Amino acid sequence: MEIGRVVEALDGEVIGREMHALAAKLFPINRSRTGDGVRETLRYLQTLIPLEIHEVPSGSALYDWEAPPEWNVREAYIRDPGGNKIVDFASHNLHLMAYSVPVRETLSLEQLLPHLHSLPDHPSWIPYRTSYHQEKWAFCLPHLLLQSLASGNYEVVIDATLGPGSLTYGETFLPGEEEEEVLVVSHCCHPSLANDNLSGIATAVFAARILAGARRRLGYRFLFAPSVVGPLAWLSRNEPQLARIRHGLALAGVGDAGPVTYKRSRQGEAAIDKAMAHVLRHSENAARLEPFTPYGYDERQFCSPGFNLPVGCLMRTPFGEYPEYHTSADNLDFIRPASLADSLEKCMRVFEVLEGDRSYLNQIPKGEAQLGKRGLYRGLGGGNRLGQRDFALLWVMNFSDGRHSLLEIAEKAGLPFASVRAAADGLLEAELLRPVSHQAEVGNWV
Secondary structure, three states, X not given: OOHHHHHHOOOHHHHHXXXXXXXXXHOOOOOOOOXXXXXXXXXHHOOOOOOEEEEEEOOOEEOOEEOOOEEEEEEEEEEOXXXXXXXXXXXXXHHEOEOOOOEEEEEEHHHHHHHEEOOOOOOXXXXXXXXXXXXXXXXXXXXXHHHHOOXXXXXXXXXXXXXXXXXXXXXXXXXXXXXOEEEEEEEOOOOOOHHHHHHHHHHHHHHHHHHHOOOOOOEEEEEEEOOOHHHHHHHHHOHHHHHHEEEEEEEOOOOOOOOEEXXXXXXXXXXXXXXXXXXXXXXXXXXXXXXXXXXXXXXXXXXXXXXXXXXXXXXXXXXXXXXXXXXXXXXXXXXXXXXXXXXXHHHHHHHHHHHHOOEEEEOOOOOOOOOHHHOOOOOOOOOOOOOHHHHHHHHHHHHOEEEEEHHHHHHHHOOOHHHHHHHHHHHHHOOOEEEOOOHHHHHHOO
């Protein structure tokens, strides 16, 4: 079945609840750049989609980077002078700064304070902190708790390992009828953060499940990888096939209540950029289009000048523009089933455009073709307005000169791509169009 028809048959309310349930299942897992939490997450995704898991040994060259040491945590806590566990990794994995080195010490409050992080402006929230590049340790806690700490000695335990292991990423490939591919990327390196991690994972997983049951002209490659180092690991091992990546999309922060935001690829006017702009323009909801910047999610690795792949980024409220970002307030209540379903629907509409966008040649180019006798034209004589279907037929016939794709025609006509594609399908069936198989034949068209 065509992607458009599959999308039309989806129940957004049901699928939104299912996406939220997936996020809830994965929420407690302690993910980081490496470690068993990433593996546990990917192994669960294997029960939902055909995912291949890859391990890249620590120290492996990743262009100017290298695969980091592996980090795993068994337990981490702080006991107050009375022997009470006041901060416990087991109760919330944001309590421990990611990549904290092992510690087992008794410290005075004055010695402990430099190792504690809080958010004075949001005193009940726990911040998310990392130390990927320096061997440090720290705990994160609500500011209200920090203010309540009394003088005395505190027991600090971080039972963790940091050393040789591997970087782990997952990959799903759904082949198409042609060799060209769409790359979809979601980072899987954050712990209990629902929007900035799990919303993208859930959207990618459900997109893969839908596409697996649809007819595909293009191949679709889904990458679930830790930020920065994961894409670099994949790129360093797949350079020979990068020419097949014709469109790409990074998914992150797609579950909050804000409007959809799309950041263009470095190319700016790539097919993915035009397709997304078209879909958002014809959406019922407000949306934002932003230019490429070399800061953000993993689109920046694929858009680095040595690759310059056409990979944009789909978000809702951009990272850093909502106070819950990288805090414990980015929880399961912060993401909404309706927003998840809407983000998924936007992705699928873009894939529908990419699948169906091609150029055609009008087989009766001299004057208008008689559509009525072929059962295509439904307009009534004497009226002053055409229905969208008839309008689309006329636009497609007039601009099917081999030089305009269906998306370009839709943009000129101000019509949704689906209407223009449906018109082209009808005209193809009536043998009034034929696909352009090679650009050289366009020059001979009269």
